[in-house]
Structures are given as C-alpha cells and as structure tokens.
Amino acid sequence: MVEYAERFFRLVEAGDIEAVSALYHDDVAVWHNYDDVEQSKEENLATLGSIADRYDRFAYAEPRHVAIEGGFLRQHVIEVERGGKSAAIPAILRVYVEDGKIRRIEEYFDRGKLDALFAS
Template sequence: MAARHQRLQGGHCSDGRTPRAPFHGQVIHAPTAETGRFTVYRLRMGAFDDIADGVVAAITAGDSAALGELYADDVVVWHNTDGIEMTKEANLASLDALAAMTTKRSFSNIRRHEIDGGFVQQHVMHLDWGSGSGDLPACLVVKVENGKIIRADEYFDGATVAKFGR
C-alpha cells in the first residue's frame, strides 16, 4: 500500500514530507518542472487546461495583458482577505503592482480539479522581492463561460499575506 500511496502522491518535498495525493478521477502526467521544494505536476482536466495554464503563465510572467485576454470583459475577481469584488481593470492593475513589487513569481504543488463550468486550483505561489522571498498557499475557484473567465474567487491565508507587507 505504501508504494501505491507514494505513486499517487507523485513526489516529495525537500524537507522529506510527501505532498497530498490528488483527488480521485484526476490523471497525473509526467512532472513538468522541478523547484527547490516541490515537484510540479500537470493535472489534465480537459476543457479548462489551456485557461488554467494561461493564468499561471500570465501571473508568473507578470503579464497583465495576457491575463486580460483570459478574462471576460465583465469578470469579477474576489479575494477572501478583503472581500472586495474587483473589476477586470482593477485586478489587472493589482497584477501589475505585484509584478512591480517582486523580482520573480512562480507556482508549485499545483493541483487542479474540474468543477461544473470551471475549475479549482490549489497551489503554492513563490514570491521573490529584492530583500527576501515567501510562499503563499492559495486556492483559486474559477468559473468559465464561452472560453473566458467570468469569475475568480481567490483564497489566501491572511496572516501569510500580511507578512509580505513587512
């Protein structure tokens, strides 16, 4: 059973821990990247893979124009830390601000689950800024219509977010 469990887990953390297994019904393909902490796996969902991959690529690159192409014009983006529903323009401006504050952004331990009309993505976002770096575990719930994101609800640990401001 331990070997099967490790195979489903699909990797290990540098501190010896094993990341959580994916939910039933997901297919794990070969590792797509190796970071210092996690092996990142591509989880194939089907219809929403390109959109989900595009979100990660745009944020990693700090490319608000690319993220804007994935959004419907009337998209709503909500964060649990402030409870504000942001417009497309406001959310893209927040990505520009994040890109200006950080020297590097990356994702690891990505787990995606298809839901009716969208997907859920759990991940750890790694942020580097001139004087340090930090990890932000997060969960993103995305609804899609006609190939565009119409709503994104982002959940972060508020205490972790507050540490980045110090």
C-alpha cells in the first residue's frame, strides 16, 4: 500500500493526469476540509491538471505514508511558488483504496497560506 501511495503522488506531482485517472474509481469522491465540498472524478482531475497553470512551482516535500486498513494516510508539505512568492502548507490525506483503485480521498490543510499567495 505504501508503494501504491508513493506511485499515486509521483503521478500527481508529474502532472500525469491520465495515469492518475486510471487509479481512480469512476465514482471517486475527493473531499476537502477547507470548503467541505466533494469533487467528482472529472472535477478533481481538472483541478490536478491545472496545477501547472496556477503555479510557477509545485512540489510535495517531507512525504510520509502509513498503510491502514482500507487504504493509507499521507502527510506532506505542499510547496508552491507564484509570482515570486511562496508558501509551504502542511497537509494530511486519508485515502480509501478498494479493489486496487482509489474510492475516496479526504484532504485536510489550512488554506490560509494558499489564499494569501493568491491575494497579491
């Protein structure tokens, strides 16, 4: 499961949306604590696919994975740069994996630092 988690996030960071899509169930739900919204597969893939357009640099730092029943936990620091400004945002995700594909993601992070980056 840890290898699966590492592969998934490598694909996200590389912008390989087609490969990410193949790891999702068709009815995957991706929920975020900061807006309490569940994204569909298509919505989430669009969000991930637009990362390169929204940031000058995007990376995951300090990744940590823990296999748990039914999936894994992922902790990392999202590092972004845009217009000469940067932010480092700690995050944790609970990822539910069923039949070898991701069924649900619950992502938790403080959006304040990201909002500050976009405000200017």
